[in-house]
Amino acid sequence: MGTQERERKVYRALRRAGLDVIPDAVPAGTIPFAGGYGVEDVTGGFSHPYATPRLVERLNADWYDLAVSSGLLDHRREFLVMLPQGTRSHRAAQEHLHSGSDAPMxxxxVRLLDRWDIMGRGAASAFLGVRAGHPAFAMMALDSSVYIVASTGEAGVDVFAVGHPDRSENILRRMEQIVLDDSPYDHPQGKWQIAVWLKGRGGSTAALSDR
Structure with missing residues:
Protein backbone atom coordinates (compact mmCIF):
# COMPACT_ATOMS: atom_id res chain seq x y z
CA MET A 1 0.00 0.00 0.00
CA GLY A 2 1.35 3.42 -0.96
CA THR A 3 1.77 6.21 1.55
CA GLN A 4 -1.22 8.20 0.29
CA GLU A 5 -3.49 5.16 0.19
CA ARG A 6 -2.45 4.10 3.69
CA GLU A 7 -3.17 7.63 4.88
CA ARG A 8 -6.65 7.45 3.40
CA LYS A 9 -7.53 3.88 4.39
CA VAL A 10 -5.80 3.46 7.74
CA TYR A 11 -4.52 6.68 9.29
CA ARG A 12 -7.76 8.61 8.82
CA ALA A 13 -9.73 5.82 10.46
CA LEU A 14 -7.37 5.85 13.41
CA ARG A 15 -7.61 9.63 13.64
CA ARG A 16 -11.39 9.39 13.90
CA ALA A 17 -10.82 7.16 16.92
CA GLY A 18 -8.47 9.75 18.43
CA LEU A 19 -5.10 8.32 17.42
CA ASP A 20 -2.67 10.38 15.35
CA VAL A 21 -0.17 8.15 13.52
CA ILE A 22 3.53 9.05 13.62
CA PRO A 23 4.99 7.10 10.66
CA ASP A 24 8.33 5.31 10.78
CA ALA A 25 9.00 6.20 14.42
CA VAL A 26 9.03 2.90 16.31
CA PRO A 27 11.95 2.97 18.81
CA ALA A 28 14.88 0.72 17.96
CA GLY A 29 15.00 -2.45 20.00
CA THR A 30 11.24 -2.65 20.63
CA ILE A 31 10.15 -6.20 21.35
CA PRO A 32 8.26 -7.25 18.18
CA PHE A 33 5.88 -9.71 19.83
CA ALA A 34 4.43 -10.14 23.33
CA GLY A 35 2.03 -13.07 23.06
CA GLY A 36 2.28 -16.18 25.16
CA TYR A 37 2.41 -14.40 28.52
CA GLY A 38 1.35 -16.23 31.66
CA VAL A 39 -0.90 -15.31 34.56
CA GLU A 40 2.18 -14.43 36.59
CA ASP A 41 3.13 -11.78 34.00
CA VAL A 42 -0.14 -9.85 34.31
CA THR A 43 0.19 -6.66 36.37
CA GLY A 44 -3.30 -5.21 35.95
CA GLY A 45 -6.46 -5.20 33.89
CA PHE A 46 -10.24 -5.35 33.90
CA SER A 47 -13.16 -7.31 32.47
CA HIS A 48 -16.73 -6.35 31.58
CA PRO A 49 -19.62 -8.50 30.35
CA TYR A 50 -21.44 -7.26 27.26
CA ALA A 51 -24.51 -6.58 29.40
CA THR A 52 -22.66 -3.83 31.29
CA PRO A 53 -24.65 -0.56 31.09
CA ARG A 54 -22.95 2.06 28.88
CA LEU A 55 -20.35 -0.54 27.97
CA VAL A 56 -18.27 1.57 25.56
CA GLU A 57 -18.07 4.47 28.00
CA ARG A 58 -17.03 2.13 30.82
CA LEU A 59 -14.43 0.40 28.65
CA ASN A 60 -12.95 3.73 27.55
CA ALA A 61 -12.70 5.01 31.12
CA ASP A 62 -11.07 1.83 32.42
CA TRP A 63 -8.68 1.66 29.45
CA TYR A 64 -7.49 5.20 30.09
CA ASP A 65 -7.03 4.56 33.81
CA LEU A 66 -5.00 1.45 33.02
CA ALA A 67 -2.98 3.24 30.33
CA VAL A 68 -2.03 6.00 32.78
CA SER A 69 -1.39 3.82 35.83
CA SER A 70 0.65 1.23 33.92
CA GLY A 71 2.81 3.75 32.08
CA LEU A 72 1.57 3.00 28.56
CA LEU A 73 1.46 6.72 27.70
CA ASP A 74 4.60 8.84 27.72
CA HIS A 75 4.64 12.59 28.49
CA ARG A 76 3.31 13.31 24.97
CA ARG A 77 0.66 10.59 25.31
CA GLU A 78 2.45 8.52 22.68
CA PHE A 79 2.61 4.73 22.53
CA LEU A 80 2.67 1.84 20.05
CA VAL A 81 -0.25 -0.07 18.57
CA MET A 82 -0.05 -3.28 16.56
CA LEU A 83 -1.46 -2.84 13.05
CA PRO A 84 -1.58 -5.01 9.93
CA GLN A 85 0.78 -3.65 7.30
CA GLY A 86 -0.30 -3.23 3.68
CA THR A 87 -4.00 -4.03 4.09
CA ARG A 88 -6.40 -1.84 2.14
CA SER A 89 -9.14 -1.60 4.71
CA HIS A 90 -10.26 -2.72 8.14
CA ARG A 91 -12.61 -5.21 6.47
CA ALA A 92 -9.75 -6.70 4.46
CA ALA A 93 -7.70 -7.12 7.63
CA GLN A 94 -10.57 -8.95 9.32
CA GLU A 95 -11.18 -11.24 6.33
CA HIS A 96 -7.54 -12.37 6.24
CA LEU A 97 -6.94 -12.42 9.99
CA HIS A 98 -6.48 -16.19 10.22
CA SER A 99 -5.22 -16.96 6.74
CA GLY A 100 -1.68 -17.58 5.65
CA SER A 101 -1.88 -14.60 3.28
CA ASP A 102 -2.53 -11.95 5.91
CA ALA A 103 -0.25 -8.91 6.14
CA PRO A 104 2.32 -8.85 8.94
CA MET A 105 1.25 -7.32 12.24
CA VAL A 110 0.60 6.88 17.66
CA ARG A 111 -0.34 9.87 19.82
CA LEU A 112 -3.58 9.97 21.81
CA LEU A 113 -5.51 13.11 20.85
CA ASP A 114 -7.65 15.19 23.22
CA ARG A 115 -10.83 13.65 21.84
CA TRP A 116 -10.73 9.89 21.46
CA ASP A 117 -12.96 6.82 21.44
CA ILE A 118 -10.79 3.70 21.48
CA MET A 119 -13.52 1.25 22.47
CA GLY A 120 -16.24 2.74 20.28
CA ARG A 121 -15.06 4.18 16.97
CA GLY A 122 -11.68 2.54 17.38
CA ALA A 123 -13.04 -0.96 17.86
CA ALA A 124 -15.61 -0.45 15.10
CA SER A 125 -13.55 0.97 12.28
CA ALA A 126 -9.92 1.58 13.11
CA PHE A 127 -8.23 -1.82 13.21
CA LEU A 128 -8.77 -2.06 16.96
CA GLY A 129 -11.58 -4.58 17.16
CA VAL A 130 -14.64 -6.20 15.64
CA ARG A 131 -17.25 -3.54 16.37
CA ALA A 132 -18.04 -0.92 19.00
CA GLY A 133 -17.72 -2.44 22.46
CA HIS A 134 -15.89 -5.47 21.04
CA PRO A 135 -12.19 -4.46 21.03
CA ALA A 136 -9.25 -6.59 19.95
CA PHE A 137 -5.89 -4.86 20.04
CA ALA A 138 -2.32 -4.87 21.31
CA MET A 139 -0.52 -1.78 22.60
CA MET A 140 2.99 -1.18 23.94
CA ALA A 141 4.77 1.62 25.80
CA LEU A 142 7.56 3.26 23.80
CA ASP A 143 10.14 1.85 26.21
CA SER A 144 8.56 -1.65 26.08
CA SER A 145 7.87 -1.46 29.82
CA VAL A 146 4.22 -2.49 29.50
CA TYR A 147 2.07 -4.38 27.00
CA ILE A 148 -1.72 -3.99 27.00
CA VAL A 149 -3.94 -6.45 25.15
CA ALA A 150 -7.72 -6.44 24.68
CA SER A 151 -9.74 -9.46 23.63
CA THR A 152 -13.39 -10.06 22.86
CA GLY A 153 -14.79 -13.33 24.19
CA GLU A 154 -18.18 -15.03 24.19
CA ALA A 155 -19.44 -13.28 27.32
CA GLY A 156 -17.47 -10.06 27.53
CA VAL A 157 -14.30 -8.03 27.12
CA ASP A 158 -10.98 -8.69 28.84
CA VAL A 159 -8.11 -6.20 28.97
CA PHE A 160 -4.78 -7.09 30.58
CA ALA A 161 -1.51 -5.28 31.22
CA VAL A 162 1.75 -7.22 31.12
CA GLY A 163 4.74 -5.60 32.78
CA HIS A 164 8.15 -5.74 31.07
CA PRO A 165 7.26 -8.33 28.41
CA ASP A 166 10.89 -8.42 27.27
CA ARG A 167 11.76 -10.06 30.61
CA SER A 168 8.98 -12.67 30.60
CA GLU A 169 10.25 -16.23 30.25
CA ASN A 170 6.84 -17.24 28.89
CA ILE A 171 6.94 -14.66 26.11
CA LEU A 172 10.58 -15.36 25.25
CA ARG A 173 9.87 -19.08 24.97
CA ARG A 174 6.91 -18.39 22.69
CA MET A 175 9.07 -16.17 20.49
CA GLU A 176 11.71 -18.87 20.16
CA GLN A 177 9.00 -21.37 19.28
CA ILE A 178 7.70 -19.11 16.50
CA VAL A 179 11.19 -18.86 15.01
CA LEU A 180 11.79 -22.62 15.17
CA ASP A 181 8.34 -23.80 14.03
CA ASP A 182 7.24 -23.84 10.40
CA SER A 183 3.70 -22.58 10.95
CA PRO A 184 1.68 -21.15 8.02
CA TYR A 185 0.05 -18.72 10.46
CA ASP A 186 3.29 -16.91 11.29
CA HIS A 187 4.06 -14.25 8.69
CA PRO A 188 7.66 -14.45 7.37
CA GLN A 189 8.34 -10.76 8.03
CA GLY A 190 7.10 -10.95 11.60
CA LYS A 191 9.05 -14.16 12.13
CA TRP A 192 12.19 -12.51 10.79
CA GLN A 193 11.77 -9.53 13.13
CA ILE A 194 11.44 -11.85 16.11
CA ALA A 195 14.59 -13.75 15.09
CA VAL A 196 16.55 -10.50 14.72
CA TRP A 197 15.34 -9.22 18.09
CA LEU A 198 16.22 -12.46 19.88
CA LYS A 199 19.68 -12.48 18.31
CA GLY A 200 20.22 -8.85 19.27
CA ARG A 201 19.36 -9.38 22.93
CA GLY A 202 21.72 -12.35 23.19
CA GLY A 203 21.20 -15.48 25.23
CA SER A 204 18.01 -17.52 25.33
CA THR A 205 15.20 -18.48 27.64
CA ALA A 206 17.38 -21.35 28.81
CA ALA A 207 19.90 -18.78 30.01
CA LEU A 208 17.14 -16.94 31.84
CA SER A 209 16.10 -20.14 33.61
CA ASP A 210 19.66 -20.65 34.84
CA ARG A 211 19.74 -17.32 36.69
Missing part, protein backbone atom coordinates in the same frame (compact mmCIF):
# COMPACT_ATOMS: atom_id res chain seq x y z
CA UNK A 106 3.82 -4.68 13.19
CA UNK A 107 4.08 -1.84 15.69
CA UNK A 108 3.04 1.68 14.67
CA UNK A 109 3.65 4.77 16.80
Missing amino acids: LWTR
